[in-house]
Amino acid sequence: MSRSPIIVLRRVIRACLASDATLVAALGGAKIYDEAPRGAEAPYLLFAEASLRDWSTTGSRGAEQIFTVSVVSIERGVAQALTIGEQIVALLDEAPLILDGHHLVDLRHQASETRRERNGRFARIDLRFRATTESL
Incomplete structure (x- = not known):
């Protein structure tokens, strides 16, 4: 099993997000x-x-990790991406996640940025987080 704090944290975040029924319904499945x-x-x-x-x-x-979780949508405008982004922030900001081989000291949402890609077809919101961990 990996001891990399990036891989360990991603694994736990993926499980946290995939276990939220409201988020999974908004995505139409656990598409992470x-x-x-x-x-x-x-x-x-x-x-x-x-x-x-x-x-x-x-x-x-x-x-210390600075990482981005991106929400990709094809709806016109950014409302869908922003709504899903708000759900993610609510789930992760200051979440008391348990990591294998590491202690999560802090996990905070730092910033969000919206943008359009591919001639405006895709809307995207990038959610930037900061996490600090200690090895056990």
């Missing part, structure tokens, strides 16, 4: 991907960029 499969029907979620930096102290090894 690292990379969307060919022909994936929107709306769906993507784990996008992630960065990791050392957050160790003299007494413990730690990591």
